[in-house]
Amino acid sequence: MMKIIVTGFGRFLDNENNPTKDILKLLPKTILGNEIFPIELPVIFDECFDYLKPFIVDIDPDVIIMLGLAGGRKAITPERVAINMKDTTGPDNIGYMPVDEIIDINGKNAFFSGLPLREIEKNLKIYNIPVKISNSAGLYVCNNIMYKVLNYIDQNNLNIKAGFVHVPYSDESKPNVDVFSLPIEIIYQGVIEIIKAVL
Ligand code: PCA
Numbered sequence: 001m002m003k004i005i006v007t008g009f010g011r012f013l014d015n016e017n018n019p020t021k022d023i024l025k026l027l028p029k030t031i032l033g034n035e036i037f038p039i040e041l042p043v044i045f046d047e048c049f050d051y052l053k054p055f056i057v058d059i060d061p062d063v064i065i066m067l068g069l070a071g072g073r074k075a076i077t078p079e080r081v082a083i084n085m086k087d088t089t090g091p092d093n094i095g096y097m098p099v100d101e102i103i104d105i106n107g108k109n110a111f112f113s114g115l116p117l118r119e120i121e122k123n124l125k126i127y128n129i130p131v132k133i134s135n136s137a138g139l140y141v142c143n144n145i146m147y148k149v150l151n152y153i154d155q156n157n158l159n160i161k162a163g164f165v166h167v168p169y170s171d172e173s174k175p176n177v178d179v180f181s182l183p184i185e186i187i188y189q190g191v192i193e194i195i196k197a198v199l
Contacts, residue, residue, distance in 0.1 A: 002034040002062040004195060005055060009068055012043035012141070013090045019170035019187055020067040026188050031195050037061065043093045043141050045086060049148035056152070056160075063161045063198050064149055065115070067191065068142035069173070070166035074180045075130035076190045078117050079137040079164040082146035083110045087139040103147050111150035115163030119197040129190045130168075130182070137164055165194060 006027060008020030024038035037059055041048045056064070070077065084107050086098035117133050124131035137143040146164035153160050167190070169181040 002199065003037065003059055004031075004034055004063040004065065004198070005037045005039060005059060005061045006191070006195070007039045007041050007052060007064070007066045007145070009041055009043050009141070012093055014175065015069055015071060015173065017170075017173035018069050019167055019173050019184055020069055022170065022172075022184055023067060023167075023188055023191050026184075027191070031192065032199060034199060036195070041145060045092050045096055045098060045141055045144050048141060048145045049152070052145070052149070053152070061160060065191075065194060065198065066142070066145055066149065066162070066164040068164065068166050069169065070138070070142075071169050071175070072179060073166060073168045075132040075168065076124060076187065077132050077134035077166045078115060078120050078194070079113055079134050079146060079166060080117060081110050081112055081135065082137060082143055082150055082164065083139070084108065084147060085139050086144055090140070092141055103144060104151055107147075107151050108154070111147065111154065113146075113163035114150065114153070114161040115165075115194075116197055120194050123193040123197040124190055127189060127193060129186055129193065131190070134166060137166065142166065161198060165191075
């Protein structure tokens with residue numbers, strides 16, 4: 001039996017409703033006998049990992065799947081890579097707006113996702129859920145948490161599969177009718193299939 005941490009975020013910038021927070025509430029306690037631990041993280045560069053770390057230490061998970069909203073994307077997008085850089089034109093939830101800042105001056109330039117991206121793609125396609133592997137998680141808080149988690153796993157030689165997946169707006173969270181969105185049920189089903197692909 002495996003232990004799987006699934007993280008999500010709440011509101012940030014103009015996004016009052018973050019579908020990843022809704023997903024956390026919908027997740028069952030177990031999937032195929034494996035335990036699921038949903039955790040909402042603060043949308044704060046310097047606090048998101050500090051908040052998550054004690055959970056990683058306590059739970060000792062086999063898998064960490066991090067979720068975030070990428071409004072405007074037209075598919076569920078597993079991220080291929082996290083890079084050692086913070087750069088944004090919009091503030092995090094405490095007003096911090098880094099420009100061209102290294103996340104960890106002693107860290108590697110980048111880390112690849114530890115999730116089985118092609119398996120995830122295959123599983124979602126079976127259910128006709130829009131999916132596309134992404135080659136950039138941006139340089140805002142999502143790339144930041146993905147980098148910090150993979151960096152922590154690398155530095156401590158932990159046997160944890162971890163990676164990040166961006167999701168589009170849900171029908172409820174989109175700012176206007178012109179923007180692409182999926183029903184929350186479909187995003188939820190996508191997340192379940194991602195977890196099954198990892199298992
Ligand atoms: N998406 C943002 C941060 C929180 C979220 O859900 C991002 O893509 O960085």
